[in-house]
Amino acid sequence: MKKLINDPDDVVDEMLEGMVAAYPDQLRRLPDTQVLVRDDAPVDGKVGVVSGGGSGHEPTHGGYIGDGMLDGAAAGDVFSSPTADEFEELIAACDGGEGVLAVIKNYEGDVMNFETAIEMVEMEGVEVAQVVVDDDVAVEDSLYTSGRRGVCGTIFVHKAAGAKAAEGGDLEEVQRVAQKVVDNVGTMGMALTSCVTPEKGEPTFDLGAEEIELGIGIHGEPGTERTDVMDADAVTEELTESVLEDLDLDEGQEVATIVNGMGGTPLMELFVVNDRLQELLADHGLKVWDTWVGDYMTSLDMAGCSITVCAVDDELKELLSAPADTPGLTVQ
Amino acid sequence: MNADGQAVVAAVESVAERIEAERDHLTDLDSAIGDADHGGNMARGWAEAADAVGDLEDPDPATVVKTTGKTLMSEVGGASGPLYGGSLVFASAELEDGIDAESAVAFAETYLEKVEDRGDARVGDQTMVDALTPAVHTFKKSVETDDLGPLEALAKAVDAAERGVAFTVPIRASKGRASYLGWRSVGHQDPGATSTLFIMEELLATAADHLGADVPDVDATSPTIPDEDPEE
Numbered sequence: 001m002k003k004l005i006n007d008p009d010d011v012v013d014e015m016l017e018g019m020v021a022a023y024p025d026q027l028r029r030l031p032d033t034q035v036l037v038r039d040d041a042p043v044d045g046k047v048g049v050v051s052g053g054g055s056g057h058e059p060t061h062g063g064y065i066g067d068g069m070l071d072g073a074a075a076g077d078v079f080s081s082p083t084a085d086e087f088e089e090l091i092a093a094c095d096g097g098e099g100v101l102a103v104i105k106n107y108e109g110d111v112m113n114f115e116t117a118i119e120m121v122e123m124e125g126v127e128v129a130q131v132v133v134d135d136d137v138a139v140e141d142s143l144y145t146s147g148r149r150g151v152c153g154t155i156f157v158h159k160a161a162g163a164k165a166a167e168g169g170d171l172e173e174v175q176r177v178a179q180k181v182v183d184n185v186g187t188m189g190m191a192l193t194s195c196v197t198p199e200k201g202e203p204t205f206d207l208g209a210e211e212i213e214l215g216i217g218i219h220g221e222p223g224t225e226r227t228d229v230m231d232a233d234a235v236t237e238e239l240t241e242s243v244l245e246d247l248d249l250d251e252g253q254e255v256a257t258i259v260n261g262m263g264g265t266p267l268m269e270l271f272v273v274n275d276r277l278q279e280l281l282a283d284h285g286l287k288v289w290d291t292w293v294g295d296y297m298t299s300l301d302m303a304g305c306s307i308t309v310c311a312v313d314d315e316l317k318e319l320l321s322a323p324a325d326t327p328g329l330t331v332q
Numbered sequence: 333m334n335a336d337g338q339a340v341v342a343a344v345e346s347v348a349e350r351i352e353a354e355r356d357h358l359t360d361l362d363s364a365i366g367d368a369d370h371g372g373n374m375a376r377g378w379a380e381a382a383d384a385v386g387d388l389e390d391p392d393p394a395t396v397v398k399t400t401g402k403t404l405m406s407e408v409g410g411a412s413g414p415l416y417g418g419s420l421v422f423a424s425a426e427l428e429d430g431i432d433a434e435s436a437v438a439f440a441e442t443y444l445e446k447v448e449d450r451g452d453a454r455v456g457d458q459t460m461v462d463a464l465t466p467a468v469h470t471f472k473k474s475v476e477t478d479d480l481g482p483l484e485a486l487a488k489a490v491d492a493a494e495r496g497v498a499f500t501v502p503i504r505a506s507k508g509r510a511s512y513l514g515w516r517s518v519g520h521q522d523p524g525a526t527s528t529l530f531i532m533e534e535l536l537a538t539a540a541d542h543l544g545a546d547v548p549d550v551d552a553t554s555p556t557i558p559d560e561d562p563e564e
Contacts, residue, residue: 077409084414085406108508109410112450116405116418146511 001196001203008198012055012077019062023327026066034082035090036062037072047165047174048072048094051103051158052087053110054079056197056300057218060154063328069162070326071100078197078300079219081109087117091128099127099171101178103157105150106134129175133157135187135308137246138215138224149217152260152297152308153185156320159329163322177319181310186243189306190235191216191223193264195299214238218262218299232269236276239307244284249311251285256320258308259291263298265305270294273305281309289317296328333390336431339542340396341385346534348382351375354530361523365510370412370523377408377417393431397424397439411451411508412524415460419446433475433482440468440489451507458505458517460524463496467532486536487548493529500525 005011012034019036020027028039035052042048051061052074061073071094074082082090091100100121104114111132118128135153161178169177191213194203197220204220207213212235215224230238249255259274261267270293281288289312297306312320324331351358352375359371381403385396397420404417423443426435444464453459455466470492474485498521505517508524540547 080409083406083409084418085402112411112414112418116414116450119418120421146507 001201003196003198003201005198008201011198012075015055015058016062016075019327026325026327027062030089030093033086033089034075035072035086035093036065036075037090037093038065038067038070041071041094042096043071044096045098046071046096047098047169047171048091048096048100049103049158049161049165049174050074050090050094050100051105051154052076052082052090052114053105053107054081054219056195057298059295059328060297061158064155064158064162064326066324066326068166068322068324068326068331069158069329070103071165076109078199081107081113084113084116084120087114088120091117091121091126092124095121095126099129101161101165101171101174102128102130103154103161103178104130104132105154106132106147107149108146110150127171129171131157131161131175131178131182133182135182135185136189136217137186137243138188139217151187151189151218152258152306153181153187153310155258155292155296155329156185156256156308156310157181159324159331160316160319162324163319166322177315180316184247184312184316185308185310186247187258187260187306187308188214188239188242189216189218189223189260189262189304190214190239191262191299191302191304192229193301193303195220195263195302197300212304215242216299216302216304218297220299220302232272233276235305236273236307237280239305240277240280240309243307243309244280244286247309247311249284249286252287253285254287254289254312254317255281256290256310256312256316257281257288257292258296258306259293260297260306260308261295262302262304262306263295264301264303265295267294270305273307277307290320334392335542336393337388337391337396339538340393340431341388341391342542343535343538344378344385344396344400345382346538347531348375348378350530350534351378351527354527358523358527361521361526365505365513365517365520366523367509369410370527373408373410373412374416374527377404377413380407392427394424394427397427414450415447415524418450419443422446433485436482437472437475440471444468453507456503457507458500458503458510458520458522458525459507460522460528462500462503462522463493463525463528463532466492466496466499467528483536483540483543483545484548484550486532486539487550490529490532490536491550493525493532497521497525497529 076082133150134148136149362370401420426438471489500522
C-alpha cells in the first residue's frame with residue numbers, strides 16, 4: 001500500500017518534529033520524549049489540562065494543544081498507549097501550581113499507564129484529577145478495552161475542560177465540567193474501508209467492495225455489524241438512532257454535534273451526512289445548538305465517519321463556544 | 333560494595349536471559365488468547381533493564397529494583413509496562429533499608445497490591461495475579477509463621493506460583509485481553525502468570541547462588557495450606 005512515510009519506525013518522531021516546525025510559536029517537544037506541550041507551559045496559576053494516547057488519530061491529541069484547550073499531550077506509537085514515564089513527564093511539565101486534569105480515553109493501556117504516572121507524580125506533590133472518556137455507544141467490551149471505548153466525544157471534553165481552566169476554574173471545577181461532558185455525550189462510527197498502519201502496510205481488516213462496518217472503533221478493531229453498503233442517509237440514520245437511543249434525551253433538549261471524518265473521507269461526504277443528521281435531530285425534537293464537521297478524531301486513512309451528540313446546558317454552551325486557538329481547532 | 337545490590341543486579345540479568353530464552357514460548361501462549369506480543373515486549377524490556385542496572389555504580393537493592401521498574405515501564409509498553417514495571421517502582425520503596433526477611437515480605441505484598449489495583453484483577457481472573465497471590469501468601473506465611481529461612485521460603489513461594497500458573501488453565505479469563513474470548517479462554521495457560529513464574533524462578537536461583545546454597549527441594553505435591561492466619 002502506498003504511503004507518504006519513510007521508515008515506519010520513524011513515523012511518530014518525524015510527525016512530531018513536523019508539527020513543532022509548523023507551529024513553532026505554539027508547540028514545544030519535551031527533549032527525548034514523544035510529548036508535546038504548549039510553548040509557554042506550565043502556565044502559572046492555571047490548572048493544566050493534558051491528554052494523550054496512541055498516534056494515528058491526528059489532530060488528536062497534539063493538535064488540540066493551545067490557548068483554551070490542552071496544555072500538553074503524549075503521543076504513543078501508532079495505536080499504542082504512551083508509556084507511564086512519558087505521561088509522568090507530560091503531567092509534570094504542565095503543572096502550573098494549580099494541579100492537572102488528565103483526560104484519558106478508555107483503553108486498557110492508556111488507563112493503566114496514565115494512572116501509574118498519576119500515582120508517581122502525586123508522590124512528588126503534584127495534584128492530579130482524571131476523567132475517563134467512554135462515549136462510544138457501539139460496544140460494551142472490545143479488543144482494547146473493558147467498558148466502552150473513548151472516541152470523538154473526547155474533543156468536547158478537551159474543549160470544555162480547557163475553557164474552564166482558561167477562565168480560572170480550579171481543579172475540581174475543571175474536572176466537574178469534563179465529567180459533565182462525559183456524562184452527556186455519545187458517539188457511533190462506521191467504516192467504508194480499513195485503515196492501513198505504517199507498520200503492517202496493508203489493511204488491518206478485510207471489508208468487501210460492497211460492504212461497510214457499523215460501530216467501528218478507531219484502531220481498526222471490529223464494530224457491531226457488517227452490512228451491505230448503504231447510502232449516506234441510511235448510514236446517518238443508523239448511527240444517529242444508535243446514539244440517540246443511548247442518550248435518551250428529552251424533547252427540546254439542546255445538543256452540540258460532531259460529524260467526524262475517520263481520515264480518508266472527503267469533506268463533501270461529511271457535509272452530506274450532516275444534511276441528514278440535522279433533519280433527524282429535528283425529527284426527534286432536539287435543538288441543534290452547534291455543529292462541527294471535519295476530521296477531529298481519525299483512524300489513519302480509514303474512510304468512514306462518526307456522529308457525536310452531546311446534550312448541552314448553558315454552562316457547556318459557554319465553555320464549548322469560548323475562544324480556543326490550537327492547530328486543530330480555532331474558536332473565536 | 334553493596335553485595336545485596338550486586339545480587340539483585342545478577343537476578344535482573346538472569347531474568348533477562350530466561351525471558352529471552354522463553355520468548356517464543358510466551359508469544360505462543362499469548363497468541364492463543366491475546367495479541368502475541370508478551371514474549372517480545374517482555375524480552376525487550378528485561379534486556380534493557382539488565383543493561384540499565386549493569387550501568388549503575390555500586391547500587392543498593394532498592395535502586396536496582398527501581399531502575400528495573402522504570403526501564404520496564406518505558407520499554408515494555410501496553411498494560412504490561414505499568415503492571416510489571418510500575419509495581420516494581422512502588423514496591424522498591426520497601427527495600428530502601430536493605431533486604432531482609434521482613435522487608436522482602438513487605439516488598440512482595442506491596443508488589444501484589446499494586447498489580448491487583450492497577451489491573452483491577454483478583455485471584456481467579458486468569459491473570460498474573462493467579463501466580464503472584466499464592467506465591468506472596470506462601471512467602472509471608474513461610475517467613476512469619478513457619479520461621480523458614482529466606483531461601484526455603486522463596487522456594488515454597490516459587491512452588492506456589494507454579495500451582496497458580498496451573499490454576500489459570502481450567503478457569504475463565506475475566507480481566508485482560510483474554511477476557512474478550514469469554515468461555516473460549518478456558519483451557520489456556522495465562523502468559524502473564526507464566527512470565528511471573530519465570531521471574532520468580534530466576535530470583536530463587538540467584539538468591540541461592542548469592543547465599544552459596546543449593547536451591548532447597550520443597551515438596552511440590554503437598555498442599556501448602558496455612559494452618560493459621562499470620563496476622564494473628
